[in-house]
Amino acid sequence: MERCFRGQEVERITQVKKFVLDTSIIVKWFSGNETDTEHANKLRRQILEGFCDITIPDLLFYELANALRHNPNFTPEDVQASLDSVFDMEFDVRKVDNSVIAAAIDIAFKYTVTVYDSYFLALSQLEGKPFITADYKFTRRIKGFKNIVHLNEI
Numbered sequence: 001m002e003r004c005f006r007g008q009e010v011e012r013i014t015q016v017k018k019f020v021l022d023t024s025i026i027v028k029w030f031s032g033n034e035t036d037t038e039h040a041n042k043l044r045r046q047i048l049e050g051f052c053d054i055t056i057p058d059l060l061f062y063e064l065a066n067a068l069r070h071n072p073n074f075t076p077e078d079v080q081a082s083l084d085s086v087f088d089m090e091f092d093v094r095k096v097d098n099s100v101i102a103a104a105i106d107i108a109f110k111y112t113v114t115v116y117d118s119y120f121l122a123l124s125q126l127e128g129k130p131f132i133t134a135d136y137k138f139t140r141r142i143k144g145f146k147n148i149v150h151l152n153e154i
Contacts, residue, residue: 020124022133023063
């Protein structure tokens with residue numbers, strides 16, 4: 001038995017946990033000395049070992065590239081190598097969808113948050129999958145949503 005997050009055992013073959021993953025977690029895989037890096041790397045190992053099935057919007061790649069581009073320790077080659085490693089993980093990547101963007105816009109207006117942050121949450125809500133994030137400022141603003149897992153709970 002392994003764990004996808006504290007207190008929830010997962011059987012390797014028959015029970016794979018499904019999540020929508022936020023860019024804030026993947027940035028930690030490459031940026032090093034950030035808060036919750038240990039939790040992010042633990043989740044990455046669980047994903048690579050097949051214990052968790054991850055869905056992401058294609059927006060994640062743009063956000064990740066932009067975040068790493070603004071890291072002074074990264075070269076263009078480092079950014080591309082990081083993106084390549086995420087592509088290699090073969091996540092379930094979703095293209096922009098009208099119903100998801102409509103839900104994201106509603107969330108953004110209701111909670112005064114960005115549409116691109118709301119898109120990940122809307123995708124998780126519409127697919128019925130928990131949303132894992134390390135963006136605690138965002139989650140403080142969107143109280144009331146179910147199935148949000150903070151990275152530090154993993």
